[in-house]
Amino acid sequence: MIEGAAAAGDVVELELPARPEVVSVARLIIGALVAADPLFDEERSADLRLAVSEACTNAIQAEMAGNRKESLGPDAEPIVMRCVLADGQIEVAITDHGGGFDPTVLEAHPDVTSPDRLNYEGGLGIPLIKMLADHLEFRPTGDGTTVVMRFEPRTPGIRPVIGGVNGSGPAPGGG
């Protein structure tokens, strides 16, 4: 074990074949990277595995749609997963060559509790990533998209509240 390695900025970059079976491999990799960082507990590790699973699934499906095939041939372009561990944060970027994607189209889905929502099987992946990641960004590349997700550790017992006041600071000493 190399102490302080993460603080110096560890980078792990992998090319993965754009096939459904590799999504579980991507989850294993991010799980192993997070396990080496004591700032990230088991629950946060589960958040990262889920977010990476969603982003890799989207990347593979984008490549399938771009190639108009149900399964990709051996000459299909790989997806690239790049993880940077630095300053107590983990940044994961997933790049596909699926021809680009418009994240705003997802807003067209009805609310999840609406009866009409049952007509849509998909569309939950990106809202899930938004809930799990501290930062989410879609960067168009020449022939596809890079999804950049940043994760900070969670303080046990404190969950982020959408639109709420940041309560993660030290508690005032009585009063």
Add this chain to the structure above:
Amino acid sequence: MDLRLEVSERGEWSIVEVGGEVDVATAPRLREQLIALVNDQRYHLVVSLEAVDFIDSTGLGVLISGLKRVRTHGGRFSLVCTEPRILKVFEITGLLAVFNVCETIEAAIAPEDEDEALADEVAQ
């Protein structure tokens, strides 16, 4: 990681016990299983996620389509799940409000509104 599926029957109910990981690679098998049951006119389904280690939105999508499929036949669809890590995925997507989630298979296949039905009988 693989997906495990075990199907059993209890009266009008079919119980699908799922194990392992449900993602884009494995969810199609669960989808096919649910479609096969409905095609066999098994419209009351319980899907137990008690042995599931991981589920993502692809797996949730298959469950949503299963729910929709049995509802079009007037059937019932319940989940069994007590593992906090799996329940969290349903919670943050708002799907806890969509699915009937039970703690045990017995609770899932219990008659609906048993207390109310009993109260109605007593009232008459």
